[in-house]
Amino acid sequence: MSTTPDLAHLREWIGREEVADDLLGTSLAARFHAALDLPGEAPQTGDVAPRLIHFCLCQPAVPTTALGADGHPRTGGFLPPVPLPRRMWAASSLQFHGDLRVGDAVRRVSRIADVTVKQGRSGTLCFVTVEHALSAGGAVLIEERQSLVYRDAETAAGSPAAVAAAAEAGETVLTRHVTAPLLFRYSALTFNAHRIHYDLPYAMQEEAYPALVVHGPLQATLLLHLAAQCRAGRPPDRFAFRSASPLFANAPVELHAGGLQGNQMDLWTARPQGPAAMRAEASWL
Numbered sequence: 319m320s321t322t323p324d325l326a327h328l329r330e331w332i333g334r335e336e337v338a339d340d341l342l343g344t345s346l347a348a349r350f351h352a353a354l355d356l357p358g359e360a361p362q363t364g365d366v367a368p369r370l371i372h373f374c375l376c377q378p379a380v381p382t383t384a385l386g387a388d389g390h391p392r393t394g395g396f397l398p399p400v401p402l403p404r405r406m407w408a409a410s411s412l413q414f415h416g417d418l419r420v421g422d423a424v425r426r427v428s429r430i431a432d433v434t435v436k437q438g439r440s441g442t443l444c445f446v447t448v449e450h451a452l453s454a455g456g457a458v459l460i461e462e463r464q465s466l467v468y469r470d471a472e473t474a475a476g477s478p479a480a481v482a483a484a485a486e487a488g489e490t491v492l493t494r495h496v497t498a499p500l501l502f503r504y505s506a507l508t509f510n511a512h513r514i515h516y517d518l519p520y521a522m523q524e525e526a527y528p529a530l531v532v533h534g535p536l537q538a539t540l541l542l543h544l545a546a547q548c549r550a551g552r553p554p555d556r557f558a559f560r561s562a563s564p565l566f567a568n569a570p571v572e573l574h575a576g577g578l579q580g581n582q583m584d585l586w587t588a589r590p591q592g593p594a595a596m597r598a599e600a601s602w603l
Contacts, residue, residue, distance in 0.1 A: 321401040321470070323444050328433045331398035336428045338376035342367055342454075346374060346507070347420045353503040354539065363421040369546070369553045370539040372418060372452050372460055376426035377509040388525075389511035398433055400444045402468035404525070405512075407534045408445065409465040409560035414553070415458060422454035431463070444468040465560075471525075482563060482593035485586055488574030490548055493590075494540065496532050496571045504536045529566035537565060537596045541585040544573050545600035548583065554600035565595035 344363055350371050351360035361367055380391040386403075393399045418424060432447040445467050452460040501515045513520040514531040521527045538559040546553040565571060565587055576584040585598040 322442060323400055323402065323435050323468075325433065325435045328398040328400060328435075328444070331430045332433060334396060334430045336378075336396040338378070338426045338428070340375040340424050340426070342371070342375060342418055342420055342422045342424055344420055347371070349503075350374060350507060353500065353507060354543075356543070361420045365420050366417045367420050367422075369414065369417075369542055369557075370535070372424070372426075373535045373539070374507045374509075375424050375452070379509070382511075385511055388520075389513040389517075396428070396430070397448075397466075398430065398446060400446065400468040402442065402444055403471045404469045406467050406469075406561065407464070408467040409558070410462055410535075410538070411556075411558035412460060412462045413556050414460055418452070418454055418459055425453050427451045427453075441470050484591050485572075485574065485588035485594040488586070489577040490544070490575040492544060492573040494571050494573060496565075496567050496569070498530055498567050501530055501532065501536075501567050504533055508533075508535070527564060527566070529568060532565040532567055532571065532595075534559070534561050534596060537571075537587045538598060540573055541575075541587065541596065541598045542600065544575050545583055545585055545598075548575050548578070549602065552602065554583075555603045556601045557598065559596055559598035561596055562594050565589060 347367055348360040350368060356368060378391060384392055386392050388403065390405050427450070429449045430446065431449045434445045436443045436445065445465055448464045448466065450462040450464060451458050505511070505515050510533070514525055514527060515533055516530065518530055521530055541559065542553065542557050566589070570590055572588050572590060574586045574588065581603070582599060582601045585600060586594040587596045588594050
């Protein structure tokens with residue numbers, strides 16, 4: 319049965335803040351480097367850390383008993399108590415003012431910026447916008463505006479949808495085989511217990527996916543590093559991404575980069591002959 323969110327009540331969460339501290343240690347840097355098969359040696363203390371490693375930092379240490387059936391922490395604390403059961407990371411836009419370094423003590427200040435409810439083709443959708451500011455040494459190095467989407471269980475993955483056209487080919491295309499161990503490792507790095515990424519029976523029987531689902535932030539990380547590779551190792555100063563359709567594990571994944579247009583580059587993921595799963599935009603100042 320569909321549950322209509324009480325928008326007035328949920329909007330009372332706007333302005334709430336949460337502060338978390340973490341240490342970007344050598345062990346995290348080494349595990350991130352190994353999980354993603356990044357080139358070269360893992361960074362050591364004082365070295366610049368890979369971009370988007372901050373998704374692994376300052377994650378709430380919620381007790382296992384406080385997780386919902388899907389593995390997400392139950393809402394109603396920092397995040398508003400949206401009554402819709404399916405939660406996904408819909409999009410983010412990031413601005414980098416500098417780089418985190420291995421050994422940094424990192425502080426993340428998070429704030430609920432907006433809550434909206436919309437009616438989409440798949441039913442009721444509730445969007446929660448969270449702003450994050452990550453700092454080290456007293457300076458804000460990363461600003462992020464993140465959009466979470468909540469939806470009904472019966473209108474999630476298994477709902478009929480229009481067949482999307484196959485994604486176009488980029489100027490640069492890399493093919494990567496995304497495996498279940500990679501998904502497991504990334505879930506561990508980000509302390510993310512969402513079961514669609516590692517629990518195949520749950521993903522198929524409860525959320526109607528055909529296979530394990532590739533994390534949105536993992537796709538974003540792969541695309542950002544492709545953008546840097548296309549610019550001789552120079553990472554973008556701004557990066558935005560949004561999920562368009564699910565992408566599944568144990569199958570080839572294509573990473574596409576369009577040509578540089580001025581200071582901007584479009585990027586996207588897709589399975590071979592499949593629709594775009596994530597679209598991203600990188601830009602350099």
